[in-house]
Amino acid sequence: MKFAELETPALILDLDRLKANTGKMMARCEAMNVILRPHLKTSKSVEVAKLATGGRMGTVTVSTLQEAEYFANAGFDDILYAVGITPNKFARVDRIQRETGKTIVLTVDSIEMARAVRVHGLTCPVLLEIDCGEHRGGIDQNDGSILEIATILAKNFKGVMSHAGHSYATDDIKTVRDIAAREVGAAVHVADRIRAAGIPVETVSIGSTPTVLHADSLEGITEVRAGIYMVWDLCQLGRKMCKIDDLALSVLATVVGHNRNAGVLTVDAGALAMSKDIGAQNHMSNVGFGLLCDVETLAPFDLRISGVHQEHGTVPVNSEADFERLPIGAMVRVLPGHACLTAAAGHGRFHVTNCEIWDRCDGWV
Amino acid sequence: MKFAELETPALILDLDRLKANTGKMMARCEAMNVILRPHLKTSKSVEVAKLATGGRMGTVTVSTLQEAEYFANAGFDDILYAVGITPNKFARVDRIQRETGKTIVLTVDSIEMARAVRVHGLTCPVLLEIDCGEHRGGIDQNDGSILEIATILAKNFKGVMSHAGHSYATDDIKTVRDIAAREVGAAVHVADRIRAAGIPVETVSIGSTPTVLHADSLEGITEVRAGIYMVWDLCQLGRKMCKIDDLALSVLATVVGHNRNAGVLTVDAGALAMSKDIGAQNHMSNVGFGLLCDVETLAPFDLRISGVHQEHGTVPVNSEADFERLPIGAMVRVLPGHACLTAAAGHGRFHVTNCEIWDRCDGWV
Numbered sequence: 001m002k003f004a005e006l007e008t009p010a011l012i013l014d015l016d017r018l019k020a021n022t023g024k025m026m027a028r029c030e031a032m033n034v035i036l037r038p039h040l041k042t043s044k045s046v047e048v049a050k051l052a053t054g055g056r057m058g059t060v061t062v063s064t065l066q067e068a069e070y071f072a073n074a075g076f077d078d079i080l081y082a083v084g085i086t087p088n089k090f091a092r093v094d095r096i097q098r099e100t101g102k103t104i105v106l107t108v109d110s111i112e113m114a115r116a117v118r119v120h121g122l123t124c125p126v127l128l129e130i131d132c133g134e135h136r137g138g139i140d141q142n143d144g145s146i147l148e149i150a151t152i153l154a155k156n157f158k159g160v161m162s163h164a165g166h167s168y169a170t171d172d173i174k175t176v177r178d179i180a181a182r183e184v185g186a187a188v189h190v191a192d193r194i195r196a197a198g199i200p201v202e203t204v205s206i207g208s209t210p211t212v213l214h215a216d217s218l219e220g221i222t223e224v225r226a227g228i229y230m231v232w233d234l235c236q237l238g239r240k241m242c243k244i245d246d247l248a249l250s251v252l253a254t255v256v257g258h259n260r261n262a263g264v265l266t267v268d269a270g271a272l273a274m275s276k277d278i279g280a281q282n283h284m285s286n287v288g289f290g291l292l293c294d295v296e297t298l299a300p301f302d303l304r305i306s307g308v309h310q311e312h313g314t315v316p317v318n319s320e321a322d323f324e325r326l327p328i329g330a331m332v333r334v335l336p337g338h339a340c341l342t343a344a345a346g347h348g349r350f351h352v353t354n355c356e357i358w359d360r361c362d363g364w365v
Numbered sequence: 366m367k368f369a370e371l372e373t374p375a376l377i378l379d380l381d382r383l384k385a386n387t388g389k390m391m392a393r394c395e396a397m398n399v400i401l402r403p404h405l406k407t408s409k410s411v412e413v414a415k416l417a418t419g420g421r422m423g424t425v426t427v428s429t430l431q432e433a434e435y436f437a438n439a440g441f442d443d444i445l446y447a448v449g450i451t452p453n454k455f456a457r458v459d460r461i462q463r464e465t466g467k468t469i470v471l472t473v474d475s476i477e478m479a480r481a482v483r484v485h486g487l488t489c490p491v492l493l494e495i496d497c498g499e500h501r502g503g504i505d506q507n508d509g510s511i512l513e514i515a516t517i518l519a520k521n522f523k524g525v526m527s528h529a530g531h532s533y534a535t536d537d538i539k540t541v542r543d544i545a546a547r548e549v550g551a552a553v554h555v556a557d558r559i560r561a562a563g564i565p566v567e568t569v570s571i572g573s574t575p576t577v578l579h580a581d582s583l584e585g586i587t588e589v590r591a592g593i594y595m596v597w598d599l600c601q602l603g604r605k606m607c608k609i610d611d612l613a614l615s616v617l618a619t620v621v622g623h624n625r626n627a628g629v630l631t632v633d634a635g636a637l638a639m640s641k642d643i644g645a646q647n648h649m650s651n652v653g654f655g656l657l658c659d660v661e662t663l664a665p666f667d668l669r670i671s672g673v674h675q676e677h678g679t680v681p682v683n684s685e686a687d688f689e690r691l692p693i694g695a696m697v698r699v700l701p702g703h704a705c706l707t708a709a710a711g712h713g714r715f716h717v718t719n720c721e722i723w724d725r726c727d728g729w730v
Contacts (some may be wrong), residue, residue, distance in 0.1 A: 001467065007430070007453065007730060084621040086621055086633075088369070088373065103420040113693055135627035136629075136631055137621075137677065168538065255451070258475065259496060260500065266449070276641040276642050309501065310709075311406070328451060329481070331453075345710070346709060349636050365714075
């Protein structure tokens, strides 16, 4: 790949690593006998999604209706919109289904929204979201309204889903296993309660990359959702979920200045190109907003972006030798802290290592 | 404006506030007898730029070549690209000038890049960047290479520029005044040194909103650059640079969930819609990633987004009354911490309070 011919900053996707990562997850799901419903919010890319589904082009997860529309138009079916639906989004959901003939699956976690779905006459299958400890979306597994919601949803009711987003907060695999067990337990418990009331539960969905990879058992689970495993990032590396050679996403950047007085060099990858996420620092020291690497080999230098302005990243050097190794105009690749936010930050496309350009569906409209 | 008809999240621009803010800055510059070269990296919008220049459509600042191309195509002339230029961007600069007939002004801070500009035969005027204390771009005002750079640049040499980005780090107006005095001093000192060597210096440019607004004297300065004053944000409010009623940018969001067990509600404005910038917290407590406000009046509630996931913002409630005031499906407007990053995060357009939609030029290509 001729990096020197690209304008910077640019988002680079390593195809070999992507294929290895998606292949491993498909094998894991096959071995665990669950359907994989890959989350496409990181890649927002049809080509990546085809690899992640092994060409099935079905049972995927999205985080915006923009993604839902983009993937439906590309031929994907059975698209779970995994953010609680509200009435101001019904018209678009209706339109996407009508225009594409594809199925959008919705989530609710309240009596009010279950009723709104029915009153509006939406034809979408709906999952009831259960809070298994993340305390974001979802209702408690013992909430008194669960049967009422399933009953109200009637023919729209498809099953239950849970997301253990708090599994990202630890680098201890045993803790991840415990969280996975509780995520599985909560989803299965609710499914059993609903079935005991005579209502069929087709789908029992859990997911987060850490819990899918480390759950000891997925007994009772029909499908899993995961996303970051496709490209990984420093957040996940710090949490021991992957190896550095698994990271498939990087930002190509150019050294645009040397400030010898301050002992920093600047690159043209700042707060927009990288994002301001520094969650990777929680479990890895000295990674800042991203690790500088050799442009060709992706071998890490001992250099990080420690500060960002909108278009500038500042990189403290270790010695004069770093200025010599990286003269103004030199290119580097930067491994991002949080790949989801870096990818969605405005790059608009992937430059893939097979020299193709793959589009993305960033934004909301 | 019929907010209920908009899909969320959406970026809302208050036109009255924008006009008041841009008017005040033009009046300030006229009173101080300096040319205003507004920085368009926050708005990335032709319509905003027309207001910011009072219809002049000239002497503007940008942070990407994407912006340079967009504004040149829209008829703007004399566009300063205020990030150190490198050779991998020469071809695009050349093309923009050739295709539009507009002038792109470049910045350099090294002998190497001054030489590269000349060797390539670029016709662009070039400013030499001086580090006045921010320690990002620029060379020291006493650097021994200043005259050599001006000499190498020859007919391309147009003047000097400095940016006191460190003026954003304080909420003490006296400190801002001191930083402004040093910024002005550094730029004028270098201009004088170059003039003393017989080289004309047409432009002496400084800027950052705080230093432009609070400098006691701009003696010797020909032009100023500032940007955030157009829309302001919580970062600037916390630093006492504006009043809350000056904030012209907000994110329209919908309440998508109530988690009573956890005492939080969730909105569909997360890390992408808001950005992960929490710099506003440095000088204002309890603002998190953004302050929730009444959708019609923009009157702040006592509620903030305290945590963000990619598409979810979590908002701790004060009492049950907050759940009742903001049922699932209700809309709010969220004042952003850092408007530049919020605006560029993928919204792609402004919904203006006069019901128009104004486009933006996000990204790099």
